[in-house]
Amino acid sequence: MPDSRLTRQIAAALRDERERRELTQRRLADLAGLSQGTVARIERGDRVPSLPVVERLFAALGQQLRLAVEPLDSHLDAALAGLAGRPLAERLDELGLDRTLDALGELPYVLTGATAALLQGVPLPVAAVEVAVRWRDAARLTAFLEREYGLRWNARWEEWGGLRLEPEEPGEHRWxxxxxxxxxxxxxxxxxxxEVRHGERSYRVEPLIQVELTDRRAADLLRRHRQRLGAAPAARGPAR
Structure with a gap:
């Protein structure tokens, strides 16, 4: 799969515009004179489309792309700056962290990734509660997902559902x-x-130095956060 930020942005923009007009991939393909498979691969980010193909697709939607340049990844700096000004309690509530952990019940877990970094004072973007779970507890995780009417992320079709919940089944571990x-x-x-404590609650989190070893995306953002602050590259300790 192409690892290109522009490819992902084109895929997301095309999918959003198509869905906004309530068109199927097949209908868009017919309008643009392409195959449905081509549209599906572009929307999944599996294919780097040529500029003429991109222009045909957006023209079929009554749209056109506009080219602009900006400092490399400046949007990340803006996002990090904006998140730094928000209260932690507000972000945790928005994430639904305590609700999710209460629902997990007695399932053993450790908070990881950007969730762990956030709890240790680093204002990273966090889109989901991230946990480490042992394979021998997979059945207990599945039971939680069934209780909570879970839907598994289907990377092939870029939508929720259509896959078995069990972690042992092939697919991304996202629900x-x-x-x-x-x-x-x-x-x-x-x-x-x-252990990190916020308010009346304690959280078991993966230390930042381990987050950097196990989560590439979080590690990149952590380094960018330190560069913005002019901090040394050493890992910060947990906020208590």
């Missing part, structure tokens, strides 16, 4: 539940956590 989105990193043993 949409009544409490919000949950992402799991399945492992043989849980990472050694540190």
């Amino acid at each position: 949409q539940t009544r409490q919000g989105e949950l992402r799991a990193r399945m492992c043989d043993e849980l990472p050694e956590p540190v």
Whole structure:
């Protein structure tokens, strides 16, 4: 699969415009004189489309792309700056963290990724509650997902549903539940956590130094956050 930011942006823009007009992929393909498979691959980001093909697709939607340039990844700096000014309690409530953890009940877990970084004082974007879960607890995770009417992310069709809930089944470990989105990193043993306290609650989180080793996306954002602050590259300790 192409690892291109522009390819992903074109895919998302095309999908959003098509859905906004309530067109199927097949109907858009007919309008643009392409195959439905071509449209599907472009929307999934599996194919780097040529500029003439992109122009044909958006023209079929009555739209055209506009080219602009900006400093490299400046949108990330703006996003990090905006998140830094928001209260942590507000972001945790928006994420539905406590609701999700209460619903997990006695399932053993450790918070990981951007969720763990956020709880340790780093204002990263967090789209889902991220946890590490042992493989031997997979059945308990599945039971939670069934209770919460979970739907699994289908990367092939870029939509929720159509896949079995069980972590053992092939597919990304992402589920949409009544409490919000949950992402799991399945492992043989849980990472050694540190305890972080906010308000009246304590959280078991993966230390930042481990987050940087296990989550490439979070690690990149952590480095960018430190560069913005002019901080040394050493990992910060947990906020208490």
